[in-house]
Amino acid sequence: MDAEELYEAILRCNKCGFCQANCPVYKELLEESACARGRLRLFRAVLEGEQGLSDSYVKKLDRCTGCMACTASCPSGVGPLRMILAARAYNVGNKGLPRLKSLALRNVLSHEGVHGLAFAAASYAQRLGLTHLAPGRLVPPGIDLNHFPLSASPFRSQVAEVVSPVEPKGRVGFFVGCMIDHSLPNVGHATVRVLNRLGFEVVIPKGLKCCGIPLIFSGDVETARSLAEHNLRILSELPVDHIVTSCASCGNGIKNEYRELFKDGELAESAERVAAKALDISVFLASRIEPGQLGEVERLTMTYHDPCHLARGQGITAEPRQLMRAVPGVEFREMVEADRCCGAGGTFQVFFPDVAWAITRRKLENIKAADAQTVITACPACLQRLQGGLRQTGMPQSTLHIVELLDRALAVASPRHTVETQHKVAVE
Amino acid sequence: MTNSLSSELIKSLRQIVGERAVSANAEDRLLYSYDGTMLEFRPAAVVFPTSTAQISSIMGLAGQHNVPVVPRGAGTNLSGGSLPVSGGLVVSLTRMNRVLAVNPENLTAIVEPGVVNGDLQKHISRYGLFFPPDPASMNVCTIGGNVASCAGGPRCLKYGVTRDYVLGLEAVLPSGEVIRTGGQAIKNVTGYDLTRLLVGSEGTLGIITQIIIRLLPMPEAKKTMLVIFNSLVSAGQAVSAIIANGIVPATLELMDKLAIQCAEDYVHVGLPREAQAVLIVEVDGFKESLDRQVETIERICREEGAVETRIAESDEEADGLWLARQTILGAVGRIKPSFVIQDVTVPRQSLAEIIESVQETSRKYDVPIVVVAHAGDGNLHPIAMLDKRNPDEVRRAEEAEGEIISHALALGGTLSGEHGIGLAKKDFMPMEYGHTEMRIARGLKKLFDPNNLLNPGKIVGGNA
Numbered sequence: 001m002d003a004e005e006l007y008e009a010i011l012r013c014n015k016c017g018f019c020q021a022n023c024p025v026y027k028e029l030l031e032e033s034a035c036a037r038g039r040l041r042l043f044r045a046v047l048e049g050e051q052g053l054s055d056s057y058v059k060k061l062d063r064c065t066g067c068m069a070c071t072a073s074c075p076s077g078v079g080p081l082r083m084i085l086a087a088r089a090y091n092v093g094n095k096g097l098p099r100l101k102s103l104a105l106r107n108v109l110s111h112e113g114v115h116g117l118a119f120a121a122a123s124y125a126q127r128l129g130l131t132h133l134a135p136g137r138l139v140p141p142g143i144d145l146n147h148f149p150l151s152a153s154p155f156r157s158q159v160a161e162v163v164s165p166v167e168p169k170g171r172v173g174f175f176v177g178c179m180i181d182h183s184l185p186n187v188g189h190a191t192v193r194v195l196n197r198l199g200f201e202v203v204i205p206k207g208l209k210c211c212g213i214p215l216i217f218s219g220d221v222e223t224a225r226s227l228a229e230h231n232l233r234i235l236s237e238l239p240v241d242h243i244v245t246s247c248a249s250c251g252n253g254i255k256n257e258y259r260e261l262f263k264d265g266e267l268a269e270s271a272e273r274v275a276a277k278a279l280d281i282s283v284f285l286a287s288r289i290e291p292g293q294l295g296e297v298e299r300l301t302m303t304y305h306d307p308c309h310l311a312r313g314q315g316i317t318a319e320p321r322q323l324m325r326a327v328p329g330v331e332f333r334e335m336v337e338a339d340r341c342c343g344a345g346g347t348f349q350v351f352f353p354d355v356a357w358a359i360t361r362r363k364l365e366n367i368k369a370a371d372a373q374t375v376i377t378a379c380p381a382c383l384q385r386l387q388g389g390l391r392q393t394g395m396p397q398s399t400l401h402i403v404e405l406l407d408r409a410l411a412v413a414s415p416r417h418t419v420e421t422q423h424k425v426a427v428e
Numbered sequence: 429m430t431n432s433l434s435s436e437l438i439k440s441l442r443q444i445v446g447e448r449a450v451s452a453n454a455e456d457r458l459l460y461s462y463d464g465t466m467l468e469f470r471p472a473a474v475v476f477p478t479s480t481a482q483i484s485s486i487m488g489l490a491g492q493h494n495v496p497v498v499p500r501g502a503g504t505n506l507s508g509g510s511l512p513v514s515g516g517l518v519v520s521l522t523r524m525n526r527v528l529a530v531n532p533e534n535l536t537a538i539v540e541p542g543v544v545n546g547d548l549q550k551h552i553s554r555y556g557l558f559f560p561p562d563p564a565s566m567n568v569c570t571i572g573g574n575v576a577s578c579a580g581g582p583r584c585l586k587y588g589v590t591r592d593y594v595l596g597l598e599a600v601l602p603s604g605e606v607i608r609t610g611g612q613a614i615k616n617v618t619g620y621d622l623t624r625l626l627v628g629s630e631g632t633l634g635i636i637t638q639i640i641i642r643l644l645p646m647p648e649a650k651k652t653m654l655v656i657f658n659s660l661v662s663a664g665q666a667v668s669a670i671i672a673n674g675i676v677p678a679t680l681e682l683m684d685k686l687a688i689q690c691a692e693d694y695v696h697v698g699l700p701r702e703a704q705a706v707l708i709v710e711v712d713g714f715k716e717s718l719d720r721q722v723e724t725i726e727r728i729c730r731e732e733g734a735v736e737t738r739i740a741e742s743d744e745e746a747d748g749l750w751l752a753r754q755t756i757l758g759a760v761g762r763i764k765p766s767f768v769i770q771d772v773t774v775p776r777q778s779l780a781e782i783i784e785s786v787q788e789t790s791r792k793y794d795v796p797i798v799v800v801a802h803a804g805d806g807n808l809h810p811i812a813m814l815d816k817r818n819p820d821e822v823r824r825a826e827e828a829e830g831e832i833i834s835h836a837l838a839l840g841g842t843l844s845g846e847h848g849i850g851l852a853k854k855d856f857m858p859m860e861y862g863h864t865e866m867r868i869a870r871g872l873k874k875l876f877d878p879n880n881l882l883n884p885g886k887i888v889g890g891n892a
Contacts, residue, residue, distance in 0.1 A: 012762065013761065014464075014466070014757070014758065014761040014767060015462055015463065015464050015465075016565070016757055016758035016761075017464060017503060017565065017568050018565070018567065018568055018755065021546070021567040021568050030520075030522040030523045030525070030542070031459075031522065032459040033456065038459045041462065042455055042459065045458055050458075051454070051458070054454075056453060056455060075759040076760070077693070077694065077759075077761070077762050078761065
């Protein structure tokens, strides 16, 4: 959107205030700057030259989890979250990223080598118990440094680039993403196993970088674009019918944000093609798993937390529930406000930990009220946040990614079916 | 005009409410300059109290420093009632938001002003109770705001408006004194009805800090229908016919073609985009009564020219219809960025006539006007759309507004049924209030607020 289109779009906000209804940040702070209407009005003032990019202004625009509840509630089609992201991009374009964010996002997350080293170092520090030394005041509520999931080695170094069952009937690409790679590799393994069991060869390109969503949400569109371009070149060449993601944010990135980033350029067609092939793992599996293939894992009551970037970002709410209900032994219990943000919001939980923790606490209350033993979700970022929150409050509920549940259920149903040894060659 | 507060005053305010509950920075001055209208006036500062005692101290200080004070809820009102036209201090009640008590035996509750209407409904539904006023903005507007404007909503046709459900209030006067009006008793004629004076006073007589509300048991069941018409006027006539036949449904909401299309663009529930008008009719009560109400209404509508009646078959379907109705005002942003909305209310039998005249006015001034109405009450919401950057569009919209108001008053109607006069309708007050009425009203204002510091410039008041 060019500046004029952006301004016209913002003007469509006629101040009805309905964005206050479901905004998790507004519900905690109860002030106008904490709802989309307020943020948009401030951004409009910036575009009109009346408001400067003060630290307090930048903070108000950053203080949003990106849950898209405002966009869902907004009757005028303004798409308030997109406006907020545009405002952040404007900030970064004019002021640059603050040093810490720049370090974390540009220098670590976006760089393959540094990336791996940093996470490995963090994991090592944790295993050595060094995280226990962190002074209390540096550790934000809701983030338990001692237990934050960190893998000793990235998922993608634990698997080959192509993992194939005995007689593959199809081939899918798997965009892993940073959270699964560095934090929750089990979700990656479960994804590969499930796909193999259903007869799919899985291609996990080593060259892929961070999807770029954390960069987009921080306003660093330039870095996001270069990451996205890099990824698109690989993804568009993959000889696969589908590209699955087990991370709602990566999925939203590939399906929606990439098209937005490149819509007027030479990569537009490529972005469209890749978006058309991209599928969340729950959608991919919902139409391909036969009920008979799933065995009874345990008799458990389970509830589901809708990741924001899946439910509102991609409109996917039915398939994960359908899959849960298909697993024998699972008694499904719907949670109140199942699609309300868990409080992670990517880096939001780091930079606004108090608000994030208040939002997480409400989610934990809803989990408790759901009276279920296990919480299932479909995004590793949510999974990490829920795990952390449950542990910190001493709640007994266990958590699983939907694909981990299916992995177990498939294994129970056909225990003698083993996965073929992994190939070690890249796909031609 | 008070554009800034002395640092001494800011410091004193911080001592009352805490460091983080006072802001005088440029961003917050902008953020508290607007409401649901297209008007803006910057305050000098905003403060977020959480108790009556704090508000009493704030008013005392404001009085000492001669600073205007404007109370505010969610800031979604449509009359300009929340706008600090003389600058000064905005007192946001959003953080004073506890439900203090629910008494199912007495069918009452006590709430703080910042409680969101929709949140209250959810809370009391656990007791099988509801609070009838259901403005379209109920998921964001506050009870304090509802009381200050005597809010309505679709259900008010059957159940009555906010004032019918307020038994008592606690309010802080401009002097800082705290008064309590009414009480928990359901019937109360002890002394003058100060409660009802405050309800609808739009924050000009006192800041409401506690509300004793009356609740009702939820009806056993309800049915929601969408009735489709090929003419807006015959929809209006159907409304009159339904009432004349002795049926008072819970709601009788009217939407014209443009309203239907704007709403459908957002909600996608299958509203008939080519219909000239629809009625959303909801009946409630004991299960056994519903079918008969529905059949009767259906028959009457058919006789008045309805082409189709759809009965919602699930809660989701009914909710979808209500979401469509509630989001119209926001949805018209798709057509033009700004609007001027009317709230004229005419005697029921004149509904068709006022609708026809609104359509004429729209054509005459070439202003797109969306018509939405609490039709059963004769309460029309013509929404004139414009781009406020275009002075010609502004002028024509204002002229259209003037004409609609004249017609409504000529039919024996009133300026405002539920939104309030605020700032937006103030200039029209002399068309409805005579000299004596104005004198009495201004006298009351003077009694409560001798220095004209509380929400100045609204209803009948002068600017500070």
